Amino acid sequence: MVNYLDLQAQYHGIKDEIQEALNRVLDSSQYVLGKEVASFEEDFASYCQVEHCVAVNSGTSALHLALLAAGIGQGDEVITVPNTFVATVAAILYTGATPVLVDINPESLNIDVTKIENAITDRTKAILPVHLFGQTADMDPILTLAKKYDLFMIEDAAQAHGAEYKNRRAGSIGDFGCFSFYPGKNLGAYGEGGALVTNNQEFAHKARVLRDWGAEEKYHHKYPGYNYRMDGFQGAVLGVKLRYLEKWIEARRACANKYNHLLKEIGIKTPIELTHNRHVYHIYAIRVSNRDDLQKYLKENSIYTGIHYPIPVHLQPAYANMGYKEGDFPVAEAIAKELLSLPLYAELPEEDIESVVNAINEFQN
């Protein structure tokens, strides 16, 4: 059997440190925010090569707060992509702003930078690229447009902790970087979690205040805020796990290399890592025309895969009122039918990679 993901394997390697960290929270009773969260914020800011980190209760909250800190709301437009987890688009809608979608580049699977300018209007306030699967979008052309039209740039780095674009860390390139620590993400909490990073002191302060009911002083509410605080336990877990992140990323990259090598030999289209990028392989997705049959065959052979994502956001019933229709984003729609995410995690044994590739080869023959 090859599982898609094995969170137990990772836990076994760090069990003692995790339990010590959880005990520190119990001994201090700092269950919400507190010292463990503050110390993680400091470490994660430095890991992302930025000045400020605001820890929150999910990646969705991080996106929502980044948009609010930028002053985005009703009447504004924010440019993003249709091939993402719905949270990217939902966070824009939470503010009252309108998501404007742009199709993706078929190689990188990230926003097609040649199509952005056409989507910019007088109401556009921000570009929100998603670093899909752990590879950053092509940031320099996006930064040029953001400067030209005076737009904010908010990175959805929920899948891209530690990814790099021309030696710059994901999250440090735009005005804001938004991360998720959902358990299955490359840096995962033991529950929900997220963070926003920025170099702007004022934005960091605004986000910090909004995550805690908009109060700069307890019970004195300056802004209508939210309960988006991170738990003490999650801060403690993340503080331990951050120390291993680089090692885990290198292990993921080694798995991806092994897959690339073996899959090329059997003629499968592997993910494209652009030369100036450091891809962190949150997801390793191959592109095949008979995807559903292949997934079924692998499952019959006890190999578990994923699909990210089977339906682009603009074709989801929940978001039908955005007014898009089938055919609006041909590249995103095509890949939704063809991508298959193979098992990949830092501890994945080499033999398992070989079994997966052998099974794909058998299916083809």
Ligand SMILES: *Cc1c(COP(=O)(O)O)cnc(C)c1O
């Ligand atoms: C996981 C994810 C989110 C949302 O993060 P949560 O912590 O689940 O709220 C947002 N965007 C992308 C691209 C994601 O993968």
